[in-house]
Amino acid sequence: MRLTKGLVGDFGRQRIRDTPIAESGFVGAGVGAAATGLRPVVDLMYVGFLGVCGDQILNNAAKIHYMFGGKVKVPLTIMTGIGAGTNSAAQHSETVYSVFTHYPGLKVVAPSNPYNAKGLYAASIRDDDPVIICNNRQLMGIRFDVDVPEESYTVPLGQADVAREGTDVTLLGISYMTQICLQAAEDLAAQGYSAEVIDLLSLSPMDDEAILESVRKTRRIVIVDEDYPRCSMAGDIAALVAEEAFDYLDAPPKRVTPPHTSVPYSMPLEALFVPTKEQVVAAALETLE
Template sequence: MAQKSYRQAINEALHAEMARDPNVILMGEDLTGGAGGSGVQDAWGGPFGVTRGLLGAYGPERVRDTPISEAAFIGAAAGAALTGLRPVAEIMFIDFLGVCFDQIMNQAAKFRYMFGGRARTPLVIRATYGAGTRAGSQHTQALHPILTHIPGLKVVMPSTPYDAKGLLIQAIRDDDPVMFLEHKMLYDMVGEVPDRSYTIPFAEARVVRDGKDVLLIGLGRMAHIAEAAAEELARNGISACVIDPRTTSPLDVETLVEFAEKIGRVVIVDEANPRCSVAADISAILCEQCFDALKGPIRMVTAPHTPVPYAPNLEDAYIPSAARVVEAAQSLLRTR
């Protein structure tokens, strides 16, 4: 199986679905070089080079640079989805969600419900998230809890190149609006990815590694932090199971409950701020459904309840680390 980057896997998924279905179109800022600009077309491929090469293959009618107005092009994408197209719109940074929140929360997420199930909205909104790139508080947040809270949206957080391709193809083929969140620090990650098209169902968590002493649940990039912690714990004779939920809405509650009941000790790792986070949500679900099986309190390892710092040393301290996960796991094992 070929080794491909996270960035390349997403590009392949877009290529495959645009070739398969002429209704799939792309919309966003700087996808080809800038709307109305005089520069070389296809020079950018989006701010992270993900859509490079698609303009030449599918033309400007299907790969559309938009004005710098998320409210305008996300609204246009939602409307296009209602007419039978399958738009994949790109928000450069999830932090710009506030500019187009009405179009997502009050419109796209509610079309199916408000029109009695007769309206399909096959819309994918890709957005980057996460700290680590020294981009400051306004380009670095992890806002997946806000999106997970909204009924009518599906929220996807792939952590590997393999998952990125399969989950994006699944998202494009879905008839409901999907928020597809890509961590900026994963774009250069390399892993095995098939050349063929394939899908990964939503609400199907990935068991990264099995274990018997403590369960580590890592969201998005935090699955890798949890895995690094599990390796450190293993060097100290502690067997840690690691699960990546893959999607936060729908959430694979069945798998999480099954492993929490079997192991009894749980640490949840989430880059979002702690209040009303997905970590807090999963903790509440597990406490409600398998409280008697727990051998200690559920630990959450999250970012602090502050904006993301710009200073490199503070940003590094802000991001949940493997050392903090190890400490949380070891504290649970000391609980009687």
């Protein structure tokens, strides 16, 4: 993805290591480096390759601090690519961040624009726990009208952002889906509805209160998630709202997700797989009308 381009020239080969494409090896090396006092950043190119290095992440990085009674920290940052829409086929187009959120001991974030990407990277690298940063590849081709300060700053882990204020319905997005929600909010505004957009940013820990506060105000929510629909972030958030804000709801929570199928390689089929602005608008109107 060229996210590390030029780093070796800036920092030298003692700090920047090019490895064979062997995820179990280089992720395992990152876990070991973190446990012995370094703060490594590991590039797991595609999140679908989790299957190759699952033991290193789920059984080692996530559990070492707990199993050693807090005496060993694992300040490991893993950056990985997520998202369909780039015609990269099923093994290179997944968005399975929900798998990481299932495991205690891991933190998971998903930037949605250049400003929060820089801030989340800085916060993740400084954190003493293993953090997975999920970069949606569709975002890499978008130009943003966002100021990114040259100086260092952080975006706190565990906090959602209100990307757009509204009063009639909450649209909750994750990563690229936040951009889809913002586009849908514009269309809804043209129809006379005020949509609030919540950018989740941190999937684990999750900002439950920000979600519930928005739902208590708008009384409706549409959750837009590019992960598979079963056992997903969308399902988890819908359950949270149903359990904690049921009395405030004027309509059931709605989920907009891909179908429960692998990502198609066919470009016309792939276009039907990824949630769209039109689907979000339709779901919002269903809750409103």
